[in-house]
Amino acid sequence: MARIVMKFGGTSMAGIERIRNVANRVKHEVDAGNQVAVVVSAMAGETDRLVNFCREASPLYDPREYDVVVASGEQVTSGLLAIVLQSIGVNARSWLGWQLPIRTSDAHASARIAAIDTAALDASLAAGEVAVIPGFQGMADGDRVTTLGRGGSDTSAVAVAAAMKADRCDIYTDVDGVYTTDPRIVPRARKLSRVTYEEMLELASVGAKVLQTRSVGLAMKEKVRVRVLSSFDDSRDDDGHRGTLIVGDDEIEEGSMERQLITGIAHDKNEAKVTLVAVPDRPGAVATIFTPLADASINVDMIVQNIAHETGSTDVTFTVPKAELARALDVLEKARPTIGFERVLHATNVCKVSVVGVGMRSHAGVAATMFKALADRGINIQAITTSEIKVSVLIEDDYTELAVRVLHTAYGLDAEEETVDA
Amino acid sequence: MARIVMKFGGTSMAGIERIRNVANRVKHEVDAGNQVAVVVSAMAGETDRLVNFCREASPLYDPREYDVVVASGEQVTSGLLAIVLQSIGVNARSWLGWQLPIRTSDAHASARIAAIDTAALDASLAAGEVAVIPGFQGMADGDRVTTLGRGGSDTSAVAVAAAMKADRCDIYTDVDGVYTTDPRIVPRARKLSRVTYEEMLELASVGAKVLQTRSVGLAMKEKVRVRVLSSFDDSRDDDGHRGTLIVGDDEIEEGSMERQLITGIAHDKNEAKVTLVAVPDRPGAVATIFTPLADASINVDMIVQNIAHETGSTDVTFTVPKAELARALDVLEKARPTIGFERVLHATNVCKVSVVGVGMRSHAGVAATMFKALADRGINIQAITTSEIKVSVLIEDDYTELAVRVLHTAYGLDAEEETVDA
Numbered sequence: 007m008a009r010i011v012m013k014f015g016g017t018s019m020a021g022i023e024r025i026r027n028v029a030n031r032v033k034h035e036v037d038a039g040n041q042v043a044v045v046v047s048a049m050a051g052e053t054d055r056l057v058n059f060c061r062e063a064s065p066l067y068d069p070r071e072y073d074v075v076v077a078s079g080e081q082v083t084s085g086l087l088a089i090v091l092q093s094i095g096v097n098a099r100s101w102l103g104w105q106l107p108i109r110t111s112d113a114h115a116s117a118r119i120a121a122i123d124t125a126a127l128d129a130s131l132a133a134g135e136v137a138v139i140p141g142f143q144g145m146a147d148g149d150r151v152t153t154l155g156r157g158g159s160d161t162s163a164v165a166v167a168a169a170m171k172a173d174r175c176d177i178y179t180d181v182d183g184v185y186t187t188d189p190r191i192v193p194r195a196r197k198l199s200r201v202t203y204e205e206m207l208e209l210a211s212v213g214a215k216v217l218q219t220r221s222v223g224l225a226m227k228e229k230v231r232v233r234v235l236s237s238f239d240d241s242r243d244d245d246g247h248r249g250t251l252i253v254g255d256d257e258i259e260e261g262s263m264e265r266q267l268i269t270g271i272a273h274d275k276n277e278a279k280v281t282l283v284a285v286p287d288r289p290g291a292v293a294t295i296f297t298p299l300a301d302a303s304i305n306v307d308m309i310v311q312n313i314a315h316e317t318g319s320t321d322v323t324f325t326v327p328k329a330e331l332a333r334a335l336d337v338l339e340k341a342r343p344t345i346g347f348e349r350v351l352h353a354t355n356v357c358k359v360s361v362v363g364v365g366m367r368s369h370a371g372v373a374a375t376m377f378k379a380l381a382d383r384g385i386n387i388q389a390i391t392t393s394e395i396k397v398s399v400l401i402e403d404d405y406t407e408l409a410v411r412v413l414h415t416a417y418g419l420d421a422e423e424e425t426v427d428a
Numbered sequence: 429m430a431r432i433v434m435k436f437g438g439t440s441m442a443g444i445e446r447i448r449n450v451a452n453r454v455k456h457e458v459d460a461g462n463q464v465a466v467v468v469s470a471m472a473g474e475t476d477r478l479v480n481f482c483r484e485a486s487p488l489y490d491p492r493e494y495d496v497v498v499a500s501g502e503q504v505t506s507g508l509l510a511i512v513l514q515s516i517g518v519n520a521r522s523w524l525g526w527q528l529p530i531r532t533s534d535a536h537a538s539a540r541i542a543a544i545d546t547a548a549l550d551a552s553l554a555a556g557e558v559a560v561i562p563g564f565q566g567m568a569d570g571d572r573v574t575t576l577g578r579g580g581s582d583t584s585a586v587a588v589a590a591a592m593k594a595d596r597c598d599i600y601t602d603v604d605g606v607y608t609t610d611p612r613i614v615p616r617a618r619k620l621s622r623v624t625y626e627e628m629l630e631l632a633s634v635g636a637k638v639l640q641t642r643s644v645g646l647a648m649k650e651k652v653r654v655r656v657l658s659s660f661d662d663s664r665d666d667d668g669h670r671g672t673l674i675v676g677d678d679e680i681e682e683g684s685m686e687r688q689l690i691t692g693i694a695h696d697k698n699e700a701k702v703t704l705v706a707v708p709d710r711p712g713a714v715a716t717i718f719t720p721l722a723d724a725s726i727n728v729d730m731i732v733q734n735i736a737h738e739t740g741s742t743d744v745t746f747t748v749p750k751a752e753l754a755r756a757l758d759v760l761e762k763a764r765p766t767i768g769f770e771r772v773l774h775a776t777n778v779c780k781v782s783v784v785g786v787g788m789r790s791h792a793g794v795a796a797t798m799f800k801a802l803a804d805r806g807i808n809i810q811a812i813t814t815s816e817i818k819v820s821v822l823i824e825d826d827y828t829e830l831a832v833r834v835l836h837t838a839y840g841l842d843a844e845e846e847t848v849d850a
Contacts (some may be wrong), residue, residue, distance in 0.1 A: 022484040056504065062444040063508050064515035069516075074507035074522050078500035083476065085496035086485050092493075093486035100496050104526060105571055149527055 008173040009041045009131070013141065013163035017049035017180045018237035019083045022090070023198040027237065029090040031178070034134060037094055043137040043170060043247055044125065045163040046087055047080025053142075055154070062335035071316035073153045075142075077103065079160070088138045101127065103143035103151065108162070110144035110152045117144055117152035119161065124167035131170070139166060159222035168228035175225070175232045176249075177217060182236035184209065184216050186419040187271040191407045194420040198269060198298030199247045205269045206252050208362040208396045217252075225252065255364060267372065268363035268417040271410050276356045277307060277325040279388065280334060284319040284348035291345070295322060297368040298341045304330045308358065308400060309387045319348070323389055325400065328354055356388065360398040361413055375396045385409055386414040429465045430595040431553070435563065435585035438472035439602040440659035441505045442449035444512070449659065452514040453600070454558060458518055465549065465559040465592060467585040468509055470501025475564075475578070491536035495565075495575045499525065502562030502581070502816055510560045520558040521548065525565035525573065532566035532574045538776040539566055539582065553592070561588060566608035582643035590650035597647070597654045598671075599639060604658035605672035606631065606638050608841040609693040613829045616842040620691060621669045627691045628674050630784040630818045639674075648675065648746070654819045677786060689794065690785035690839040695834050697825055699729060701778045701810065702756060704817040706741040706770035713767070719746060726752045730780065730822060732811045741770070745811055747822065778810065779828040781822040783835055795819045807831055 012035065028044075035042050049054075056076045060067045084100040091098035106127060110117035114188050127240055141159025146152045160177060167175035182197060184206065189195040201209070203226035210219045216234055220301050225232045235249025242248050285291055292311065299306055309324040326334045331352060338350055366372040373390075374399055380387060384410065389400040402410055414420060434457065435451050450466075455829025457464050478498045481487045506522040513520035528549060530659075532539035550560050566574045576638055578582055589597035589684045604619060606628065611617040619690060623631070625648035632641045647654045657671025657732060664670050707713055712732065731746040754773060760772055768826055788794040795812075798819055800808060807830065811822040823831055 020479060025485065034750055059504070060510055060511060061442060063447065063511040064504040066515070067511045070515055074510075074524070075504050078503045081500045084480070084482055085493040088493040088496075089482060089489045092490055093488070100493055102496070103574070151524070193632040208467040227804070260621050 007039050007169055009043075009370055011043050011045060011163050011167040011170070011175040013045040013159060013177045014047065014237060015159065015177075016047040017046070017054070019046055019087070019377060020050040021223065024237075025083070025087055025090050026094075027095070028088065028178075029088060029094055031237070032087075032098075032129060033089060033094055033096050041122040041131040043131065043139060043166055043172070044087065044157060045141045046080060047085045047141050047159040048083055052079040052082070054264045063164045068189050069169045070150055073114050073117075073151045077140070077143040077151050077153050077361070079306065080142050084140040084143055085162075091136055091138070096136055097134055098138055099130065100138045100309070101130075102139070102140060104149065105133050106139070107137065108139075108165070109152070110146055112146035112148070112150070112152065112154055113148070114146070116155040117146065118163045118168040119144060119154070122165060125171050126426045127170060144283060150247075150401045151159055157220075160218040161224055162231065164221045164225045164228070164230050167230045167232075168224070172230070175230050177232060177234045180236065180238065181215060181216060181234075181236060181238050182241065182248075183234055184252075185256055185270065187414050188273070191273075192271075192414045192420070195414065196419060196421045197243055198250050199245055200251045200257070200362050201242055201252060201269055203252060203254070204395055205362055205364055207325075208360065209270050222252065226254075229254065231336065240266050256427035267365040267369055268361050268419065269365070270362050270391040270411045271419070272407055273357055273410055274360075276328055277356060277358050277400070277408065278328045278331040278352060278354045279323060279325050279353040279400060281321055281323040282336070282338070282345065282347040282349075283319070283321050283351060285322050286346045287315075288414050291320075292322065294333050294345045295338070296324075298337050298344075299326070299334060302337045303332065304334050304337065306353070307354045308391045313320050325356070325358070325389070355403050356400050357403040357409075358398050358400050359406065359409045359413065360396050361417065362396045364395050366397075367394055375416055376413060379412050380409060383412055385412075429461050429463065431465075431592055432457055432502070433465050433467060433515075433589040433592070433594045434599065435467040435581060435599045436659060437581065437599075437601050438469040438475070440508070440600055441470070442472040444508065444735075446659075447505070447509055447512050447518075448510060450600075451516055451518070453659070454509075455516055455518050456514060456521075457484065458558060463553040463562060465553065465594070466509065467561050467563045467581060467588055468502060468505045469563050469581045470505055474504070476503040486573065492572055495536050495539075495573045495838065499562070499565040499573050499575050502564050506560045506562040513560070519558055520555055521552065522560045522562070523552075524562060526567040528561070528700055530561075530566035531586070532568055532576070534568035534570070534572070534574065536568070536572070538575055538577040541566060541576070541587045544587060548593050549592060557608055579640040579642075582644055583638040586643045586647045586650070586652050586654065588653045589654075590646070596651070597652050599643075599654060599656045601638060601656060601658040602658065602660065603638060603656075604661050604663065604670075605656055606674075607692065609836050610695070613695075613832045614693075614836045614842070617836065618825070618841065618843045619665055620672050621665055621667055622675060622679070622703055623691055624671045624677050624786050625674060626677070626817050627784050627786055630782065630815070631692050631694050637726040644674065646790065648676075651676065660726055689787040689791055690783050690841065691787070692784050693835045693839070694782045694784060695828055695832055695839070696780045696782075697828065698750050699778060699822070700750045700753040700774060700782050701745060701747055701822060702753070702760070702777045702837050703743055703745045703773040704760070704767065704769040705743050706737075706739070707771060708742050708768050709737075709740055709742045714744065717760070718746075718766045720759050720766075721756060724755065724759045726756050727758065730811050730813045731818065742771075746776070747780070748810070777825050778822050779825040780820050780822050780837065781828065781831045782818050783839065784818045786817075788815050789816055796839055798835060801834050802831060804836055805830060806840055807834075
């Protein structure tokens with residue numbers, strides 16, 4: 007007997023027929039003798055509908071009341087799933103965020119989970135009940151309803167799994183796992199049977215949108231084994247695995263002597279490039295740039311600073327989310343007297359392409375391979391950043407698909423050609 | 429300063445623009461210095477949508493989970509109204525059923541309110557906040573969500589008004605008050621400025637669907653002054669009143685020396701007629717008919733039993749809701765050996781027409797006037813029942829409108845012809 011958390015996203019819960027499909031998957035785990043808690047999202051489109059109501063009510067809505075409104079979407083699907091489960095003979099009940107309770111901070115609309123009381127949940131599971139838990143929602147001190155921010159149901163699932171010491175947290179979604187890169191760009195992208203938390207964090211945050219980044223961070227901290235798999239497709243890979251398992255470093259190293267150096271290639275077109283020309287080259291200069299941006303809650307990603315010109319000034323290039331560009335330029339203009347730059351340049355026709363893999367820690371030459379592969383195709387690199395398990399470059403966005411394909415091949419990630427059965 | 433409960437139905441809450449209209453009405457009462465609690469329904473159509481989800485999930489849905497699903501409709505509108513109120517400068521917050529809490533029985537899907545804790549509510553009102561409370565919902569022991577049954581928001585409003593000792597409970601709806609009869613049948617029907625609880629009970633239960641019957645009974649028991657008025661129309665009657673005030677007998681008698689004998693004419697086409705022919709005329713015979721019907725939760729309304737035939741048997745006629753007719757016939761057929769009737773007749777082309785008024789208590793001849801007026805037009809009476817403040821007759825449904833018009837005139841209820849300003 008294992009304890010399992012199963013999480014189903016909005017596409018999987020969109021309408022009663024799909025909820026029946028979900029219920030059958032849950033029944034399958036129950037029939038196998040497992041204790042099961044299910045975390046559900048609202049029906050696809052429902053949260054948008056509710057958010058739009060709030061915005062229409064007032065652009066400056068009270069986030070406490072916003073939470074009351076938007077939490078209802080998951081309340082509906084959790085009740086419906088409990089009904090459908092009962093109708094196929096599975097003992098089930100819903101547990102709303104305030105009923106367990108799932109205690110959160112009072113940062114309404116983007117609350118963080120503080121603790122989950124498991125006394126009632128444990129008793130329910132021990133009695134053979136499936137617990138159906140609405141994702142995304144919780145309760146702050148003072149018994150107010152909270153929500154975790156968009157995509158928060160993944161985080162709810164991992165938090166429930168951690169609290170109930172689940173053996174596994176299965177995240178059912180509309181793709182069948184994590185791929186070496188976007189299969190729409192590289193048809194020969196391969197599904198990964200395992201990735202590490204760190205790799206998943208890099209892959210998710212740079213554009214492989216399978217799982218909410220925050221939930222991966224929580225899974226890593228709480229050592230929750232997470233599996234991403236499809237609600238709609240039961241196919242298994244050559245090794246008999248379904249989906250992609252996200253685990254700690256140790257589990258990967260053990261099992262795969264011939265582990266790939268690079269796990270995947272990600273890309274992200276949501277960044278804009280900003281260059282401050284002729285910033286005085288003196289101690290503290292960089293702080294004068296990034297402190298006001300941080301104060302405005304603008305997230306800066308890549309930062310490149312070259313050595314000083316002979317004139318005693320330097321150029322500083324960095325990226326910010328495209329949606330924040332106008333605000334960032336405004337902040338910089340206001341801070342110009344303090345920073346003392348000559349002029350500011352910006353561009354939105356850029357893309358960040360990254361190679362990710364824990365294997366690169368122990369291998370030199372990963373970055374060199376990347377630069378050479380791109381140079382061979384005449385792709386100009388505008389900026390570079392590296393972390394322990396990632397190398398990212400900023401390139402002109404027209405070259406995105408070419409760059410991803412070239413790198414996917416260069417690191418030996420292409421699947422073998424499919425053999426067509428005669 | 430007064431304490432006021434304002435209740436808005438689904439039509440009044442259907443969409444943000446209408447919620448803004450509601451918010452302006454609330455602000456008006458707040459600006460007049462009143463302490464205000466608002467009870468809201470779900471948006472028109474929303475509860476049907478949620479109920480249909482449950483039915484589609486399973487015709488035999490668990491009512492505990494049904495309650496989780498359908499309670500969400502009012503949760504949404506209460507959050508939205510709080511947001512809109514804040515946007516026009518009114519301090520407001522929502523209080524969900526479990527937050528106050530509104531404690532109910534555990535009869536899920538048709539729970540009864542047991543008690544409302546007012547400590548938090550009183551503190552909130554005293555602090556100048558408008559309390560926005562979702563109607564229809566509550567919490568049973570064990571912290572499960574309950575709902576009160578369709579139309580339950582009226583009952584929520586009256587219960588909140590009783591608990592907070594409100595000076596008045598204003599029920600805003602899509603009509604501007606209670607009329608002497610259905611204005612679609614009698615264009616010269618008059619809006620009543622006051623009716624008694626008892627009259628309202630009779631008018632509501634026989635077809636004047638302005639206010640849920642159950643809420644009127646609660647208002648009578650708790651002595652809550654209820655006013656029914658329009659969300660969309662601010663017009664006042666000749667006496668300067670808006671809507672219709674529902675009050676105790678005492679308040680009526682005081683104010684109106686020349687009170688009408690009859691308050692209104694109601695009709696109800698939802699009843700079917702059943703006649704059991706040749707039931708043995710012996711003690712206990714009637715019990716053998718109505719006990720099995722009661723056991724099957726079939727509500728019997730009019731009952732007519734004539735004196736026995738010379739053969740030692742009698743015919744018993746009664747009415748049941750049309751929706752229950754097939755089931756009633758089935759119950760009777762199964763009980764035939766016990767009851768011992770010869771055959772059963774039924775008809776659905778019937779209508780119950782009633783004249784209602786507390787004034788009839790002290791006046792003879794009300795029933796006679798009714799029978800004569802109907803006879804003059806050749807309308808045949810199939811059954812009669814009377815209560816202290818009501819006389820009802822069952823007639824063929826084709827004559828419904830004619831009968832209502834004839835009676836409206838016979839009791840002097842017609843409004844004077846409107847004078848057209850030159």
